[in-house]
Amino acid sequence: MRADAEPRADAEPRAEARLRADARRNSEQIRSAAIGAFQGRGLTVPLEEVAKAAGVSKATIFNRFGGRIGLIEAVIEEVVAAELFAVIDRARTIGDSGERIAYYLTxxxxxxxxxxxxxxxxxxxxxxxxxxxxxxxxGSDANEEIIATARTCGVLRPEFTADDLHALVIDTALALKHGELPPRDAYDRRTTYLLDGIRASASGRP
Structure with missing residues (x-):
């Protein structure tokens, strides 16, 4: 090609298309890395580690997602919402109130x-x-709904409220986030103790 030759008319659109393809690929790599990191270690994983797993720079995460909040919102459906909402939806299909609260809490x-x-x-x-x-x-609305129904049906201690369930869930979240992860069998055993403690029969009521 002569030095004074004009560039091909389609050269610029092709370059832009390559840039867009690279951007899409980077975004998908970041999303995949974030999902793996957040599922395994929570939403507070350093962005440097997400960037390293994605094979990009931390600056690229900010360019593509605007930072941690944008990245969380890009993947929170896959990381948390899908499973949590599935639990809520499944609980609502269980006709027996005692079985419903047991399933939901477990x-x-x-x-x-x-x-x-x-x-x-x-x-x-x-x-x-x-x-x-x-x-x-x-999640809060689901707690209110499930606890209210269980109380009306008499399967829970009458003094047990949705606020009590919320407090128990938060206590567990704090313990798991900031403490040592207990063995799974011990954790499940405590779930059984919790259920036994909130059921109406635990206090001698029918």
Whole structure:
């Protein structure tokens, strides 16, 4: 090609297309790395580690997602919302109130044990994330609904409230986030103790 030759007319669009493809690839790599990191270690994983796993710089995360909050909102559906909402939906299909509360509490504690990011959501670690706070609202509404129904049906101690359940869930979140992870069998045994303690029969009521 002569030095004075004009560039091909399609050279610039092709370059822009390559840049867009690179940007999409980087974004998907970051999302995949964030999902793996957040599911395994919670939403507070250093962004440097997410960037390293994605094969990009930390600056690229800010360029693509605007920072941690944007990245959380890009993946929170896969990391937390899908499983948590599935638990809520499944609980609502269980006709027996006693079985419903047992399933709901057991499944929720299972999520807290398996998915550290769930505890970050429950603790509202990033209140600037509208999606995170919306997940909290949905969860709170579910707690109110399930506890109210169970109390009406007489399967819970009458003094046990949705606020009590919330406090127990938060206590568990704090213990799992800041303490040593207990063996799974011990954790599940304590779930059984918790259920026994809140059931109406535990206090001698029918």
């Amino acid at each position: 499944a929720l504690r299972d999520l807290q044990y398996r998915q550290p990011a769930v505890n970050d959501v429950l603790l509202q670690t990033y209140p600037d994330s509208r999606q995170l706070m919306e997940i909290c609202r949905v």
